[in-house]
Amino acid sequence: MFDGPFTADLDPAERRPRLRLARSPRVGPVTFQEALQHFGSARRACRELSVVSEADIAREEQALAKAGGRFLVLGDADYPASLAALPDAPPVLSAIGDTGWLVRPMLAIVGARDASLAGRRFAAELAVTLGAAGFVVVSGLARGIDAAAHTAALPTGTVAVLAGGIDQVYPPQHEELHRAIAQRGLLLAETPFGTPPIARSFPRRNRIVSGLSAGVVVIEAAERSGSLITAQRALEQGREVFVVPGSPMDPRYGGSNNLIREGAILVRDANDIVGVFGKPQWASQAVEKPKEIPKDGSTAKVLRALSSVPTAVDELVRRCQVSAATVAEVLLALELEGRLERHRGNCVSLI
Amino acid sequence: MFDGPFTADLDPAERRPRLRLARSPRVGPVTFQEALQHFGSARRACRELSVVSEADIAREEQALAKAGGRFLVLGDADYPASLAALPDAPPVLSAIGDTGWLVRPMLAIVGARDASLAGRRFAAELAVTLGAAGFVVVSGLARGIDAAAHTAALPTGTVAVLAGGIDQVYPPQHEELHRAIAQRGLLLAETPFGTPPIARSFPRRNRIVSGLSAGVVVIEAAERSGSLITAQRALEQGREVFVVPGSPMDPRYGGSNNLIREGAILVRDANDIVGVFGKPQWASQAVEKPKEIPKDGSTAKVLRALSSVPTAVDELVRRCQVSAATVAEVLLALELEGRLERHRGNCVSLI
Numbered sequence: 001m002f003d004g005p006f007t008a009d010l011d012p013a014e015r016r017p018r019l020r021l022a023r024s025p026r027v028g029p030v031t032f033q034e035a036l037q038h039f040g041s042a043r044r045a046c047r048e049l050s051v052v053s054e055a056d057i058a059r060e061e062q063a064l065a066k067a068g069g070r071f072l073v074l075g076d077a078d079y080p081a082s083l084a085a086l087p088d089a090p091p092v093l094s095a096i097g098d099t100g101w102l103v104r105p106m107l108a109i110v111g112a113r114d115a116s117l118a119g120r121r122f123a124a125e126l127a128v129t130l131g132a133a134g135f136v137v138v139s140g141l142a143r144g145i146d147a148a149a150h151t152a153a154l155p156t157g158t159v160a161v162l163a164g165g166i167d168q169v170y171p172p173q174h175e176e177l178h179r180a181i182a183q184r185g186l187l188l189a190e191t192p193f194g195t196p197p198i199a200r201s202f203p204r205r206n207r208i209v210s211g212l213s214a215g216v217v218v219i220e221a222a223e224r225s226g227s228l229i230t231a232q233r234a235l236e237q238g239r240e241v242f243v244v245p246g247s248p249m250d251p252r253y254g255g256s257n258n259l260i261r262e263g264a265i266l267v268r269d270a271n272d273i274v275g276v277f278g279k280p281q282w283a284s285q286a287v288e289k290p291k292e293i294p295k296d297g298s299t300a301k302v303l304r305a306l307s308s309v310p311t312a313v314d315e316l317v318r319r320c321q322v323s324a325a326t327v328a329e330v331l332l333a334l335e336l337e338g339r340l341e342r343h344r345g346n347c348v349s350l351i
Numbered sequence: 352m353f354d355g356p357f358t359a360d361l362d363p364a365e366r367r368p369r370l371r372l373a374r375s376p377r378v379g380p381v382t383f384q385e386a387l388q389h390f391g392s393a394r395r396a397c398r399e400l401s402v403v404s405e406a407d408i409a410r411e412e413q414a415l416a417k418a419g420g421r422f423l424v425l426g427d428a429d430y431p432a433s434l435a436a437l438p439d440a441p442p443v444l445s446a447i448g449d450t451g452w453l454v455r456p457m458l459a460i461v462g463a464r465d466a467s468l469a470g471r472r473f474a475a476e477l478a479v480t481l482g483a484a485g486f487v488v489v490s491g492l493a494r495g496i497d498a499a500a501h502t503a504a505l506p507t508g509t510v511a512v513l514a515g516g517i518d519q520v521y522p523p524q525h526e527e528l529h530r531a532i533a534q535r536g537l538l539l540a541e542t543p544f545g546t547p548p549i550a551r552s553f554p555r556r557n558r559i560v561s562g563l564s565a566g567v568v569v570i571e572a573a574e575r576s577g578s579l580i581t582a583q584r585a586l587e588q589g590r591e592v593f594v595v596p597g598s599p600m601d602p603r604y605g606g607s608n609n610l611i612r613e614g615a616i617l618v619r620d621a622n623d624i625v626g627v628f629g630k631p632q633w634a635s636q637a638v639e640k641p642k643e644i645p646k647d648g649s650t651a652k653v654l655r656a657l658s659s660v661p662t663a664v665d666e667l668v669r670r671c672q673v674s675a676a677t678v679a680e681v682l683l684a685l686e687l688e689g690r691l692e693r694h695r696g697n698c699v700s701l702i
Contacts, residue, residue: 118600245596245608248619249469257596261617268599268608 010075016057017042018073022091023060023192024051029088032074064193067167068182069096078102083211086237090190090208094166097186101136101157105280107273108138108209108234110227111145111219112252117338119145119220119252122244124152124332126217129270131156134280138213140205141178143171145219145227150177150185151332154325158185159212163205164197165189173346176313180325206230207237214277215240217267221255228255231264240276242267298322302330303350306340310347361426367408368393369424373442374411374543375402380439383425415544418518419533420447429453434562437588441541441559445517448537452487452508456631458624459489459560459585461578462496462570463603468689470496470571470603473595475503475683477568480621482507485631487536489564491556492529494522496570496578501528501536502683505676509536510563514556515548516540524697527664531676557581558588565628566591568618572606579606582615591627593618649673653681654701657691661698 021042022032039045072079072093080102083089107130109123127137127149137153139146141160150158160181164170166189169178181187191201206229210216216234221227231241241264246253260266267273301320317324331348334340341349372393373383390396423430423444431453434440458481460474478488478500488504490497492511501509511532515521517540520529532538542552557580561567567585572578582592592615597604611617618624652671668675682699685691692700
């Protein structure tokens with residue numbers, strides 16, 4: 001569906017000016033493109049316009065590097081081709097993790113933060129099946145559907161697009177998931193390093209979630225919900241919109257059912273999605289098989305550490321001596337089985 | 352959508368032969384039409400073919416009249432125009448009740464016998480709103496969705512199409528509802544008087560439910576369910592198919608969601624149905640306003656007679672000294688409020 005990655009790297013003499021232009025006040029994605037067109041290059045635009053200093057960019061780049069990340073500048077070889085095609089492509093993305101995921105076929109799974117247990121289970125099952133079929137699962141690292149999809153897709157590849165800077169863990173209880181995706185998947189952020197998310201960052205983030213993806217799967221979207229913005233962007237970007245239906249008596253499906261009436265594809269299971277694209281060629285390559293929830297010592301360790309008294313997840317990680325990502329996976333599995341309850345302050349308890 | 356009723360009555364010299372031809376062994380609706388075409392009239396067909404006797408017809412007509420009913424013969428002035436247009440129009444229908452309902456715009460509401468409480472509540476709400484908008488509600492008098500729709504539509508008009516003979520109460524627990532529809536709505540049956548329903552009567556009945564109606568609303572249809580047959584007949588007959596969606600994790604919506612994928616109209620509320628047809632002219636005429644569930648003495652009487660011990664509905668009717676129809680309405684209202692449980696042998700108890 002998209003062209004392959006650019007084969008030529010961006011000229012280093014143009015790359016740094018692009019960063020400076022992109023980080024300048026009042027330069028949004030569209031202004032960035034217009035400035036490039038008008039001046040012919042970011043280098044010339046930086047000479048003509050008042051842009052941020054070289055030093056500012058160097059400081060951000062250092063902080064990002066220290067966190068294990070780097071910039072993807074529009075024009076770079078590994079800048080995602082699907083995004084580059086958009087008129088409002090992010091001029092710069094911060095990335096932590098393996099950018100190799102970005103050349104795979106991607107599908108977004110988005111939905112309600114206060115999703116039902118059934119909805120989160122459906123998201124997880126879908127993510128596992130789509131992952132096994134060769135798709136990388138993209139989402140926004142929000143509570144509910146997003147988190148269930150990311151967690152289930154960790155073994156087969158997942159990309160989280162953050163609303164704030166790439167170092168900003170939001171919501172705070174997703175610290176482990178944020179870390180796990182950095183280690184095994186890929187984190188992306190358009191907002192500069194160190195900047196907390198603000199309200200208007202979320203719809204901007206949503207256009208990246210849909211823009212990266214060949215299609216967007218919507219699970220439990222109420223009327224006037226953020227997921228509908230993602231679906232709207234997807235339609236504008238020419239991406240497929242897939243929607244899981246629900247009862248008209250459940251307000252969590254109000255927006256979902258509206259989308260289906262407007263022509264979105266009704267999803268009964270993963271076949272309704274894979275059937276539209278066919279299995280990507282990647283499926284036959286060295287895609288890590290989707291793992292069952294760890295049935296080894298980790299689950300037993302975490303279970304022993306859990307009780308009906310809420311315990312901090314950090315505490316669990318320390319006590320069990322297993323990775324934060326593994327703990328997150330075990331907890332999600334228990335949650336989807338209806339055996340785990342989550343509490344404020346990133347605490348969990350057995351039911 | 353349909354032509355009005357025929358203005359000329361069927362010639363009595365042709366009407367009785369039509370009844371004899373229709374009731375003869377191996378004469379189905381299509382053979383009936385072919386015989387009419389081939390011989391030019393039922394009168395001539397009766398001379399040429401071996402058909403049931405005049406006496407047999409007279410016996411059935413007497414039994415039907417004794418039950419308060421009469422025949423509607425294809426060609427009669429009050430035979431429903433929407434059915435007459437079908438290639439497999441029932442040659443004869445037995446009718447008990449007010450055939451005046453048949454010249455109103457009709458909509459069918461069908462669905463699962465083992466419907467959820469939420470599904471039955473949705474059916475009842477839809478029936479009340481469609482009734483208020485001027486539509487007569489057609490269904491099959493089955494348990495679950497059918498019964499909820501009929502009961503809620505009693506004040507504004509409802510037509511029940513039976514699979515067996517018009518005197519056959521099926522299922523047995525619908526004795527009151529059967530009686531109430533005979534009194535306030537209309538019962539129709541293609542199967543001869545006195546004949547119990549058999550398996551193949553049900554799909555034949557379904558084509559009449561859809562054939563009478565401008566559209567069919569499907570609520571909770573599993574895969575391979577009878578409601579899907581009604582929807583299929585509706586499509587073949589050029590009727591609209593409306594479907595209430597549900598979670599793909601709920602097998603009661605498997606068939607429903609398939610229908611939406613195949614192009615049926617997704618229903619969120621009654622507006623999605625009324626919007627397709629517009630309010631029929633009947634809405635402005637003397638349509639009885641949809642009543643609230645009787646809040647008068649009846650409800651109090653029935654409530655006093657109920658307890659947590661299962662009581663026969665017949666017993667309730669006798670004890671409360673109110674009509675069977677009123678008891679049925681009060682019981683449905685209580686059931687939809689989650690306060691009533693139904694038991695075998697047509698018994699009910701308070702929860």
